[in-house]
Amino acid sequence: MKSRLSSFHPAPPVNFSSSPTFSPLYRQIKNLIMEQLASGEWRPGDAIPSEADLALRFGVSQGTVRKAVDEMAMENLLVRRQGKGTFVATHDDPHSFFRFLRLAANEGKLPVSRSIPLECSRGCAGAEVAQMLGLKQGDPIVMMRRLLYFGDAPVVFDEIYLPGDLFQDLSLETLKESDKSLYSLFETRYGVRMIRADERLFAVRAEGIAAQQLNVEEDSPLLLVERVAFTYGDKPVEWRRGFYLTREHHYHNELN
Amino acid sequence: MKSRLSSFHPAPPVNFSSSPTFSPLYRQIKNLIMEQLASGEWRPGDAIPSEADLALRFGVSQGTVRKAVDEMAMENLLVRRQGKGTFVATHDDPHSFFRFLRLAANEGKLPVSRSIPLECSRGCAGAEVAQMLGLKQGDPIVMMRRLLYFGDAPVVFDEIYLPGDLFQDLSLETLKESDKSLYSLFETRYGVRMIRADERLFAVRAEGIAAQQLNVEEDSPLLLVERVAFTYGDKPVEWRRGFYLTREHHYHNELN
DNA sequence: CAGTGGTCTAGACCACCTC
DNA sequence: AGGTGGTCTAGACCACTGA
Numbered sequence: 001m002k003s004r005l006s007s008f009h010p011a012p013p014v015n016f017s018s019s020p021t022f023s024p025l026y027r028q029i030k031n032l033i034m035e036q037l038a039s040g041e042w043r044p045g046d047a048i049p050s051e052a053d054l055a056l057r058f059g060v061s062q063g064t065v066r067k068a069v070d071e072m073a074m075e076n077l078l079v080r081r082q083g084k085g086t087f088v089a090t091h092d093d094p095h096s097f098f099r100f101l102r103l104a105a106n107e108g109k110l111p112v113s114r115s116i117p118l119e120c121s122r123g124c125a126g127a128e129v130a131q132m133l134g135l136k137q138g139d140p141i142v143m144m145r146r147l148l149y150f151g152d153a154p155v156v157f158d159e160i161y162l163p164g165d166l167f168q169d170l171s172l173e174t175l176k177e178s179d180k181s182l183y184s185l186f187e188t189r190y191g192v193r194m195i196r197a198d199e200r201l202f203a204v205r206a207e208g209i210a211a212q213q214l215n216v217e218e219d220s221p222l223l224l225v226e227r228v229a230f231t232y233g234d235k236p237v238e239w240r241r242g243f244y245l246t247r248e249h250h251y252h253n254e255l256n
Numbered sequence: 257m258k259s260r261l262s263s264f265h266p267a268p269p270v271n272f273s274s275s276p277t278f279s280p281l282y283r284q285i286k287n288l289i290m291e292q293l294a295s296g297e298w299r300p301g302d303a304i305p306s307e308a309d310l311a312l313r314f315g316v317s318q319g320t321v322r323k324a325v326d327e328m329a330m331e332n333l334l335v336r337r338q339g340k341g342t343f344v345a346t347h348d349d350p351h352s353f354f355r356f357l358r359l360a361a362n363e364g365k366l367p368v369s370r371s372i373p374l375e376c377s378r379g380c381a382g383a384e385v386a387q388m389l390g391l392k393q394g395d396p397i398v399m400m401r402r403l404l405y406f407g408d409a410p411v412v413f414d415e416i417y418l419p420g421d422l423f424q425d426l427s428l429e430t431l432k433e434s435d436k437s438l439y440s441l442f443e444t445r446y447g448v449r450m451i452r453a454d455e456r457l458f459a460v461r462a463e464g465i466a467a468q469q470l471n472v473e474e475d476s477p478l479l480l481v482e483r484v485a486f487t488y489g490d491k492p493v494e495w496r497r498g499f500y501l502t503r504e505h506h507y508h509n510e511l512n
Numbered sequence: 513c514a515g516t517g518g519t520c521t522a523g524a525c526c527a528c529c530t531c
Numbered sequence: 532a533g534g535t536g537g538t539c540t541a542g543a544c545c546a547c548t549g550a
Contacts (some may be wrong), residue, residue, distance in 0.1 A: 022527085024538060050516060061540045066517090074330075076512055082517045083547035100511050104456075200360075201507035203459040203477035203500070221459035221477040227511075244459070251457035253509060255356050255483075256332055278546085280519060306535060317521045322536090338536045339528030 029058055030068040037077065037088060038232035044090035044187050048078070051086070077195060091183040091194070100183065100197055100229070103155070103244070104252040111151035115182065117175035118213070120144040122164055129161045132228055132239040140164030144175065146182075147213050155249050157213045161239040166192055192237055197229040201251065210243040223251060285314055286324040293333065293344060294488035300346035300443050304334070307342070333451060347439040347450070356439065356453055356485070359412070359500070360508040367407035371438065373431035374469070376400040378420055385417045388484055388495040396420030400431065402438075403469050411505050413469045417495040422448055448493055453485040457507065466499040479507060 033054075036042050048054075051069065055062040069086060072078045076099065079087045089096070104110060124138045135141070141164050148156035160182075162170070167190050178185045186192045206220040214222070223244040231237045244251060289310075292298050304310075307325065311318040325342055328334045332355065335343045345352070360366060381395045391397070397420045404412035416438075418426070423446050434441045442448045462476040470478070479500040487493045500507060 026538075052516085063541085064539060067538085069517095080517065081548085083515080083549080085516060085548095102509075102511075106456075195512075197511040199509045199511060200362075201457060201479060201509065202502040203479040204502075205477055219475070221461055223457060223459040223479070246458040246460075250482075253358075253455045253457065255358070255453040255455060256451075282519080308535085319522085320520060323519085325536095336536065337529090339530080339534080341529095341535060 025060055026064045026067040026071075029054075029060065029065055030071055032058065033068060033072065034077075034232065040191060042088050044088050044193055045092060046088050047085040048088060075195075091181060091187050097181055100194065100227075102252050103150075103249055105150070105249055107248075110249075114149045116147040116149060116154075117172055118145040118147060120170065120172040120175060125161075129239060132236065133161065133163055134236050135163060142167050142170050144170075144172075145209070146175070150249065153245075153248070154214050155245050157210045157243045159241045163237060166190060166237060192231055194229045194231060194238065196234070197227050200226045202226070204243075206243070214243065214245045216245060222246075225251070281316055282320045282323040282327075285310075285316060285321055286327055288314065289324060289328065290333075290488065296447060298344050300344050300449055301348060302344050303341040304344060331451075347437060347443050353437055356450065356483075358508050359406075359505055361406070361505055366505075370405045372403040372405060372410075373428055374401040374403060376426065376428040376431060381417075385495060388492060389417065389419055390492050391419060398423050398426050400426075400428075401465070402431070406505065409501075409504070410470050411501050413466045413499045415497045419493060422446060422493060448487055450485045450487060450494065452490070453483050456482045458482070460499075462499070470499065470501045472501060478502075481507070 033048070036048075042048050049057070051062050051065050054065045054069075058065065069078060069080070073080050073086075076089050076096075079089050081087065091097075091099075121143050123141055123143060125133065125135045125141045127137055129135070129141060130137045130139065133141070142162040144158075144160045144162075146158050146160070147154045148158065167186075170190070174189075175185075178189075180188070183194050186194065202224040204222055204224045205218070206214065206216050206222045207218055210222065211218050211220065216222070223246050225240075225242040225244060227238070227240040227242065228236050229238040229240070289304070292304075298304050305313070307318050307321050310321045310325075314321065325334060325336070329336050329342075332345050332352075335345050337343065347353075347355075377399050379397060379399060381389065381391045381393055381397045383393055385391070385397060386393045386395065389397070398418040400414075400416045400418075402414050402416070403410045404414065423442075426446070430445075431441075434445075436444070439450050442450065458480040460478055460480045461474070462470065462472050462478045463474055466478065467474050467476065472478070479502050481496075481498040481500060483494070483496040483498065484492050485494040485496070
């Protein structure tokens with residue numbers, strides 16, 4: 001495929017021919033911006049250059065940059081703020097706390113939440129975790145467990161698996177000291193930003209530690225939410241099993 | 257708010273002032289198109305006029321129409337097909353069968369499905385149903401039950417409540433004769449098109465008819481999916497409780 | 513006030529479909 | 532060949548923000 005783009009070096013107005021792998025200009029721009037994000041050049045919370053600026057750098061019209069940014073804003077990678085600029089999306093923003101937590105109260109508003117870390121240990125990936133995280137068996141991993149309280153009651157028990165090499169110094173102390181959300185911590189401390197996730201939901205019987213921690217009888221029904229979360233480049237970087245107590249709460253989903 | 261638009265009558269190029277309820281032109285266009293859809297002027301599956309045509313009728317530029325249509329395509333109200341035209345989205349399209357059914361097989365592809373209607377009766381809305389459907393208690397409703405098979409096994413047991421006045425002649429025979437999906441039937445036969453839905457998920461114990469029909473022991477865990485579906489104008493027109501057997505299958509959700 | 517994103521226009525050309 | 536949606540441009544002006 002022909003390209004008139006080289007990062008930050010204006011190029012002549014050549015354009016696409018009828019090539020089999022045709023990709024419109026704005027998509028090439030989008031990819032360039034994506035690379036800047038993935039490389040950490042522009043960090044979460046930062047403002048990226050103005051549309052006019054980007055148009056100049058890339059040697060395209062502002063409308064083309066605009067379309068690229070539009071798509072990325074739609075995908076929650078960027079956030080536009082009129083009059084101020086365009087910013088790299090961040091989990092630090094309390095507004096985006098519920099982007100990956102589809103939990104709601106059956107009645108009324110969801111009370112404030114607390115995350116209680118229970119344990120954090122290191123080990124080697126078994127077959128299942130290795131497959132989910134795209135690792136080899138035996139690769140180092142981190143496993144952690146935690147409890148989510150809403151109001152006075154525990155509602156979610158999470159078991160979380162992470163690639164060990166990306167989260168070198170993650171420990172129970174680190175988790176306890178942090179007052180941010182988990183993804184916010186991952187982002188600021190480890191430079192790992194979650195941008196997408198796949199969830200599989202099952203109804204299961206409560207057993208073992210999940211039943212204990214959620215303070216329910218064995219064999220009570222629990223909602224099991226298995227999640228694989230991805231960072232830039234569709235790279236899986238978290239596998240999680242969450243047990244949700246759906247008595248006063250539920251998993252909320254909007255279908256369009 | 258000023259408007260230069262009157263349906264299908266070109267107007268002078270007046271534009272917005274700094275009014276408190278400012279709405280951009282393309283949004284006004286969008287609303288006009290929406291009205292055509294809601295009124296049944298343009299029916300599911302139909303082609304709507306070309307962008308150039310619409311631009312002429314509305315007295316705006318093609319780019320403005322384009323932006324309106326873009327948004328509606330994003331919301332699955334319209335479907336664009338390059339070289340052919342823009343069409344009103346329809347549930348008749350087998351491709352959109354899974355738009356409102358987030359069910360997937362744990363392994364492999366989902367086998368073909370069959371819908372088995374079990375019963376269909378008329379009655380009066382109780383408090384809960386009335387509230388969900390925006391009716392008054394005692395208003396006529398239709399209740400139906402059905403079973404969804406995937407391959408040889410029943411996987412979903414649905415209990416569905418509809419406003420009686422919108423589905424006058426809906427009966428068990430009607431359901432048995434139809435080989436389409438439910439929403440497809442609603443659309444073609446009753447002119448009721450679902451465009452959006454809210455779902456609440458719970459893990460519950462199997463009991464009564466749901467346990468029988470899904471062929472599981474009482475107290476087995478089942479995934480309960482409560483859905484309110486809306487048609488144009490955010491009018492609720494269906495309330496549904498679906499019991500999902502999540503052994504070989506799961507509820508799949510993608511978070512962005 | 514200057515700088516940012518947001519809207520709107522008019523026109524050119526490309527890619528895809530159908531006749 | 533003619534129609535449709537898809538891309539790209541250049542330029543004008545509006546709305547919002549903050550110094």
